[in-house]
Amino acid sequence: MSEPPPRKPPAVSSAPAPAPEQRNEPRREPSEEELFGLRLSDPYRWMEKKENAGELKSWLTSEGQRTRQHLELLAGHAKLEERVRELGMSQAFASVVRPVGDLVFYLKTDKGGELRKLVVRSSDGRERVLVDPSTMRTATGGHVSIDHYRPSHDGKWVAYGLAEGGGEITNVYVVETATGRVLPEVLPRIWGEFWVSWRADNSGFYYTQMVPESELHGGDPMQGMRARFHRLGDPVPQDPVVLGPGATAGPPFEPQEFPKVRTFPGSRWSLGFGTGARFEARIFATRAKELSATPGKAAWTTVTEYTDLVRDWAVHGDDLYLLTSKGAPNRRVLRVSLEKPNLADAEVVVAESGDVIEEMAFDAKSLYLHMNHNGRSRLRRLPFGTRKVEDISLPFDGWIDDIVADPLREGSIVHMEGWTREDRYFAFNAKSRAFKDLSLVESSGIDVSEFVADEVEATSSDGTLVPLTILHRKDLPKDGRRNAVLEGYGAYGFSLSPRFKPTHIAWLERGGVYAYAHVRGGGEKGDAWRLAGKGEKKPNSVRDFIACGEYLVREKYTSPSYLAAYGQSAGGILIGRAITERPDLFAAATVSAGFLNTMRFLQGSNGANQKAELGSPDTEAGARALFAMDAFHNIRQGVKYPSAMLATGLNDARSSPWITAKFGAQLRWANAGRPVWLRVEGDEGHGVGSTRRQRFALIADMWSFFLEEMGDPEFRTAGSTR
Incomplete structure (x- = not known):
């Protein structure tokens, strides 16, 4: 195993700092605001405005080119990317498996394949491809991905959603399983996570649709959704609204709620839901026959509210099974009759x-x-x-x-x-x-016998024991000089559960350490764990992450000169605040599509949907909680922050690119002498619809940047003194 060289501090230049235009700095425009006694200075608020979208895109694009040019100067980058890709492409994937009678439908990614394709396997083991997005391109040459699908109850039809350029707004098509014939109807503007639900007679399906683009008028595209019914062969514009805005009956919905309808084979009942960026759901029940006969006019009975803390459900006959954490942090299962769905009698x-x-x-x-x-x-x-x-x-x-x-x-x-x-x-x-x-895909054949996962616990600042997973070679010397990455998320009750990632071997085989901090806000220890890192308690998540970093240093897996932090999406809150709270603990950090400016999340697409998790800036308590988790507003000039690489995709509809742009610009302004790179991709979104090449490229770019900052000689640029 090679020994990493001692980290050398960056050379301090005596030359005057370059002018902003030479550094490609965006303009700073004074903007001051006071909210519940909080003074908010925001010189990059102009980036949020639609009239400045062209200027922002131009700056981000040039920043992306600048970052790309720098990464290509790193001698070891090409070799590392090749190794990451070799390992990643050796694995085949099956996902979203759905059995229907003697058929099994699933999304499959072949060894060496870039994108998932929809396949069906019959009882004799023969497999047929129904939809292959790799054969498709957008009008501008971008890629197409399949985000969701659902077969009909008899397996005759499959409805599937295609998105363009790594985005998550799909068009839904229907293919006939036996022939591969695609029906002429196209259902537009359906969010990539919202699969359809087929009616019991397989004549059509219920779906949740976003507001037409012509009706947005500059608003949030994630608001005002409605559930509709499509009968195969009928004109799509005439599909009736069955739940949500536009329905003539049924419960009211907040603009940020997502109305959904689900059917259950063998049951006389259909369920309606109000959901969002949260685990809990409001649930309503109606008779499937009534819903079919009078779409949009069916009588719905409320079964649960968000306060009932129901996160999963199942229907069998007339019985509704509910998985709830109300009064039971580790959750319990209730059963209630849909004839009289009174939770008090469950x-x-x-x-x-x-x-x-x-x-x-x-x-x-x-x-x-x-x-x-x-x-x-x-x-x-x-x-x-x-x-x-x-x-x-x-x-x-x-x-x-x-x-x-x-x-x-x-x-x-x-x-x-x-x-x-x-x-x-x-x-x-x-x-x-x-x-x-089932042997749906062949094994990668990768030998992992050299590696081990240590499952330990770090002690947070309040004494809470935080699970920490540490992946490394079995023969790792604990000398404090190993390059290490600490990843975290800590939101929505989502757990960083065990995952096999062959790409990570490219880091581990170099003698590196890869660790996962299972911080509060996730779901690793039930609902109490989730709530302990939510809203005003989000600082617990940050302290947990810091404690995990300190554990790695104290136990000599690594040291601050060799420790990097990584998070994506809502994990950006965690990483952004960890490096602004304890900049001395990390050498570098990468945030991908991160939530880094929570005080302004309502101004972005998918903004109001986040209130359930983040809180609201409309109250003093809410505003102060958001400020505490806002990495942008906690940057202080003159502090020596870790070097950073921030990644965004221009088609991201979950975390608007201006969030990354603002944080990157502010961090660079404050972080004189320490690099802040912006990695920008035009044919990508939030990562959900990315090709494997794009995913592997991000990993290689991130690790190359880390290794440069950690002083690895293979990743020094010409003239570097590190």
Whole structure:
């Protein structure tokens, strides 16, 4: 194993600082505001305005070119990117598996393939491709990705959504499974996470649609959505609204809520939902027959509100099963009759225990429960009509990514993986209690025997024990000189559960350390863990992350000169505040598509949708909580912050590119002498629809930047004194 050289401080130049135009600095425009006693200085607020979109795009594009030119000067960059790509492309993926009768539908990424394609496999093992986005291009030459799909209950039809340029606003098409014929109708402006729900007779489906672009008038495209019904063959513009704005009956919805409709084979009931950027949902029930006969006029009965803390559900016949954390932080399962859905009369069918219930799924005869036992998955099964919960032995000790089942048949499919265990899909036979590897994709053949995952706990500033996963070579010397990356997220109750990432071997095999901080705000320890890092308690997440970094240093996995921080999306809050709170702890940081200016999130696309998680600036308590988590407003001139590389895609509809632009400009203004790079891609969004080449390029760019800042001789530019 090679020894990393001692880190040398950057040379201090005696030359005068270059003029702003030579540094490609954006203009600073004075803007002062006082909100509940908080003084907010924001010289880059002009970037938020639509009339300045051209100027902002021009600056971001030039910054992206500047960063690209710099990375290409690093001698080791091309070799590292080639290795990352070699490892990543050796893995084939299956995802979003859906069994329907004797057919299994799934999204598949081949070894060496860039994008997922929609395939179907018959009972004899033969596989056919139904939709292949790699054969498509946008009008401007950009790529096309498939974001979601759902087969009809009989498997005859599949509705699927295609997005352009890495964005997440899809057009929905319908393909005939037997022939591959694509129907002529196209349903526009459907968010990439919102799959359709087929009616029981398979004549059409319910879907949630964004407001037409012509009606936005500069507003947030994520607001004002409505649920509609499309009958195959009917003109799409005539699709009736069945829930949300425009429906003639039903519950009212806030503009930022997403109305959805779901159907359940074998049940007389359909459910409606109010959701958003939160786990909890409002749930409404109506008879499926009434909804079919009178779209938009059906009578809905409210079953739950957000305060009931319901995060998952299943319908079997007339019974509704609810997974709730109300009064049970590790969650419990309730059953209520849809004939009289009164939660006060709900029966507890699975009580809370020391294990966290992560999700539910059901087949024709049973309810399946995914349990989190100290970061490892357990599977339990509850036959309908009984109170006897059975333990099911899993194929290996790892993590369940998903459980899926056909509600009209017995059995389920379990998707599993681990930190050093490649993901596989297993079919569970309910009668024999046996698992069978479906072999949906071939193994990568990557040898991971040299690597290990240490599962430890760091002590946060208030004494809370924070889970920390540390991946490294088995023969790693703990001498404090290893290059290390600490990744975190800590939002929405999302857990950094075990994932097999072959690309990370490119970092580990160099003697590097890759660690995951399971901070509060995530779901690793149930709902209490999530709430302890939400809203005004978000500083707990930051302190947890810092504690994990300190643990790595104290236990001599690394030292501040070799420690980098990484987060994406809402993880940007965590990383942004960690480096502004403890700049001395990190050598470098990368934030991808990050939430870095929470005081202004309402001005961005997808803004109001975030209120449930972040809070609101309209109250003093809310404003002060947002200020505490706002990395932009916590930058102080003269502080020596870590070097940074900030990534954004110009098609990002979740975290507007101006957020990254503002933070990067402000950090560079304050961070004299320390580099701040902006990595900007035009054919990308939030990362959901990126090609594998794009994902691997981001990893290689980020690690090359880290290695440069850590003093690796292979990543020095010409003339560098580091």
